[in-house]
Amino acid sequence: MSNYTCRKCKAKLRANEAYEYRGAISCEEHFDEVIEMRDFERNQIIQEEHSKTKIFKGLDLTDSVIGKANQALLKPRIEVASKESQRLKNYEDR
DSSP states (O other), X not given: OOSEEOTTTOOEEOGGGOEXXXXXXXXXXXXXXXXXXXXXXXXXXXXXXXXXXXXXXXXXXXXXXXXXXXXXXXXXXXXXXXXXXXXXXXXXXX
């Protein structure tokens, strides 16, 4: 056998039976459902990442006096935004 497994039904698949969409493997029967699942996961991650970074839009975060003050005030949020979420790592299978 091979190491292809349908993400929906967990069926073991041969290479010629496996379908792939954005890194997710599926059988023929569940391909449309896996596409929907994968797109949903992707959109959720995009929204989460946007939520973490939208506060910085238009702010000076350079090495200027104002930028340094903003960096000091927003240090916890900058730290959170700079780290990859576990959900993103799972999505990318890392």
